Amino acid sequence: MTEEILITQQQLQDKVKELGAQITKDYEGQELLLVGILKGSVPFMADLMRAIDLELEIDFMQVSSYGSGKKTSGVVKIMKDLDADITGKNILIVEDIIDSGYTLNYLKQYLSNRGCKSLKICTILDKPSRRQVDLTPDYRGFEVDDLFIVGYGLDLDQKLRNLPYISWIKE
Ligand code: IMP
Ligand code: MG
Numbered sequence: 001m002t003e004e005i006l007i008t009q010q011q012l013q014d015k016v017k018e019l020g021a022q023i024t025k026d027y028e029g030q031e032l033l034l035v036g037i038l039k040g041s042v043p044f045m046a047d048l049m050r051a052i053d054l055e056l057e058i059d060f061m062q063v064s065s066y067g068s069g070k071k072t073s074g075v076v077k078i079m080k081d082l083d084a085d086i087t088g089k090n091i092l093i094v095e096d097i098i099d100s101g102y103t104l105n106y107l108k109q110y111l112s113n114r115g116c117k118s119l120k121i122c123t124i125l126d127k128p129s130r131r132q133v134d135l136t137p138d139y140r141g142f143e144v145d146d147l148f149i150v151g152y153g154l155d156l157d158q159k160l161r162n163l164p165y166i167s168w169i170k171e
Pocket of ligand 1: 040065095096097098099100101102103104147148149150154155156
């Protein structure tokens with residue numbers, strides 16, 4: 001197994017700055033709640049929140065999709081829910097990668113039933129070629145091919161999340 005760098009630390013930094021500036025502009029004068037999806041969003045969330053120049057709040061959710069290894073099944077279970085009521089809030093979900101889209105499709109429905117004012121999605125990576133449901137992120141860092149990606153939050157069997165760059169695994 002070898003890994004090859006796909007997106008460098010510098011490229012990530014530049015992209016996060018760009019996304020932060022866009023989000024700052026789009027939500028100007030409004031309240032914003034960033035909802036990070038554990039555990040993969042942690043590095044991106046930490047960088048993105050500091051690139052947004054607004055009075056925002058953060059919260060986290062943890063979900064697990066049933067299925068084995070690298071495949072998701074479409075069945076999603078909430079392991080940790082939000083701490084506070086989201087009625088009337090602008091929610092921006094922060095995710096590491098959208099693959100089949102099952103996870104976020106489920107979360108979008110789950111959260112939109114709770115009376116928030118708006119609900120958008122920001123992902124650092126997107127694999128549109130793998131999509132099983134109709135879902136397009138509102139903010140996206142990079143589009144990637146159908147490769148197995150690690151680093152900057154993304155794991156292989158819970159490891160490699162701490163790589164400061166993004167690699168893909170050649171088997
Ligand atoms: P989805 O429900 O298929 O969109 O899956 C999204 C989740 O699957 C992500 O939040 C990741 O945790 C995981 N995932 C999808 N593709 C990859 C990958 O290439 N590397 C690591 N994790 C991945
Ligand atoms: Mg994830």
